[in-house]
Amino acid sequence: MRVVIVGGGISGLALAYGLHSRGTEVTLLEAGPRLGGNIQSRLQDGFLTEAGPNSFVDREPTLRTLAASLGIEDRIRTADPSAKRRYVYTRGKLRTVPMSPPAFLKSDVLPLGARLRMMGELFTPRAPEGDESLAAFGRRHVGRTATAVLVDAMQTGIYAGDMEALSVAAIFPKVVELERKHRSLVLGMARTQAAARKALPAGEGATKPSGMVCSFDGGLQVLVDALARKLGPAARTGARVVELRREGDGWRLAVEEHGQRAELAADRVVLATPAYVAAELLRPLDEKLAARMEGISYAPVAVVHLGFAPGSMPPPDGFGFLVPTQERRRVLGVIHASSTFPWRAEGGRILLTCMVGGAKRPELVELDAAALVTLVREELRELAGVTAEPVFTEVVHWKRGIPQYHVGHLARVAAIDEGVARLPGLHLTGNAYKGVGLIDCIREAHTLADTLTR
Structure with missing residues (x-):
């Protein structure tokens, strides 16, 4: 054959x-x-940049198995532990995305009323018949505010899309299956985790995928x-x-x-x-x-890399931040590339990777490289207080970037x-x-x- x-x-x-x-x-x-x-991974002027995908999450053996068969598994690098911290820009400032229910209840990522509404997820009604948008699914489970802030930020980081148009069954099939079986996502996750712990033979916990953000030492290339x-x-x-x-x-x-x-x-x-x-x-x-x-259809995306000299600014904390659509900003999000993977910037340099455009602002991807660098620098100054002058810039246009x-x-x-x-x-x-x-x-x-x- x-x-x-x-x-x-x-x-x-x-x-x-x-x-x-x-x-x-x-x-x-x-x-x-x-x-x-x-x-496309490129090493230039002491910065290792990614034109497209930036990393992968080690949640299943698929990629590691392939890497092992190719003889490159030992080149996989996990992100710095600080990369577990994520931020979302909402209500005029960067706020930490809490990683546990207790932390969520104490956080300021959502107003108190929205946090209390999320606790009502336990009483979510069954899904309606037919396909459902991510936005409708989110509002039904966690409320309008949490959907506009957290759910939209989450999809932006993956699809750069319009959550009113995206199909939840197509983009998050495991979540829809969880709802189908358990009605409440909270109940479903609790039951699934309990069953997994019960089914796991003694001593085998260490063989599970790490769940960490990973890449290769020379980039995905x-x-x-x-x-x-x-x-x-x-x-x-x-x-x-x-x-x-x-x-x-x-x-x-x-x-x-x-x-x-x-x-x-x-x-x-x-x-x-x-x-x-x-x-x-x-x-x-x-x-x-x-x-x-x-x-x-495909969402257009421009990737803008900015590199900074050692000591020109404090190293940013965590993986980066995302910006929900309702904030009406011109960036989708920013990855703290050199904080997540310190080996991507030599000698204490700092690398930020910024995404612009998406399904909601496709016209921005039509801007030339110089205009995009100016736009991103303005947004970084207003959103994250970054005023340093970059010593390195790179812009990649994807006119048809991410399938919707x-x-x-x-x-x-x-x-x-x-x-x-x-x-x-x-x-x-x-x-x-x-x-x-x-x-x-x-x-x-x-x-x-x-x-x-x-």
């Missing part, structure tokens, strides 16, 4: 490696000049480079697929590579590209399927799956469908590799 994968982001790379390691003949075609998609080394010539860059058509029981792809056009035969084809790219290739085969895929799983997304994906099933030998993977995170993409790629090699 010969498999051709179109798209060299983390989904395509993980799938190609999974097939290659199982002995399957695989070719990966990436239209751009490099592999890794939006994973370490993972991409390790996958590329294992694949060798099977992964080709500068190879753009311009046509996809059925041929007998298989497929034929027209590929433009290094100024020349050639054709490639395959028994199976996997499109691991953004949904809108896959839609263009599939339009001649199924117009309705292509339209459904194009219906998945809007209400109806699960039905859309089910319809897409049905359409793809009518094209035997064709498969889809990537962050547009069943999880936007790094680990989501690797998990889905692993599952698809198992399916293709059964």
Whole structure:
């Protein structure tokens, strides 16, 4: 069996490696000049920056298992313990996000009335029929204020989206399942944790994932480079697929590579590209399927890195802060990159990574680099009191950054799956469908590799 994968982001790379390691003949075609998609780690002027994903949370073995098989597990680094502290900008200042119920009751992150309303979560009614927005789900469980501040800040850090439009079942399926089984999230979490403690054999607690924020010592690019080394010539860059058509029981792809056009035969084809790219290739085969895929929107995001000289400002505390939409600010959030991972800035330098735009302020991503640096410096001064002059700046524009799983997304994906099933030998993977995170993409790629090699 010969498999051709179109798209060299983390989904395509993980799938190609999974097939290659199982002995399957695989070719990966990436239209751009490099592999890794939006994973790009750069070391410049003593600062290690990430253009896309900044880290991952070690909650399940998916990524560690892959890293171990690649021989790079020892390069995984956990965040500084101070990174457990998170902040949200609300009511005119940065406030600590409490990490336990007692701390929450004593905190000022929400007004007293909103904190008391959250205690009423135990009495939340059952979910209504049909898909529900994250905002509606949040208001039903924790109230309007907590939803506008904490729930919105949480989704902003992942999706940079509009919580009135995002589908809670699509973006937080485990939370919805918890509600389905237990009605109250508080009751569900308590019961689930108690059952887990009871089921855990003695002495095995230390084998659990750490739950810590992690990265690699050279950035997430370490993972991409390790996958590329294992694949060798099977992964080709500068190879753009311009046509996809059925041929007998298989497929034929027209590929433009290094100024020349050639054709490639395959028994199976996997499109691991953004949904809108896959839609263009599939339009001649199924117009309705292509339209459904194009219906998945993307939030634009600009990533602005600011580096500061040693001693020019106090090192910021904790992981960083998020800004709820209701504050009407121009930044989505700020990661204290050098506080979270001290090795990302040499010799006491300080690195801040700032996000701008998202679904609610897409026009800001259209600003040029200089304007974005000015904007971010103004916001940092007003929100966090940062007045120091940066010695390093870097701006990355993602015009189509993060897929948005809007209400109806699960039905859309089910319809897409049905359409793809009518094209035997064709498969889809990537962050547009069943999880936007790094680990989501690797998990889905692993599952698809198992399916293709059964």
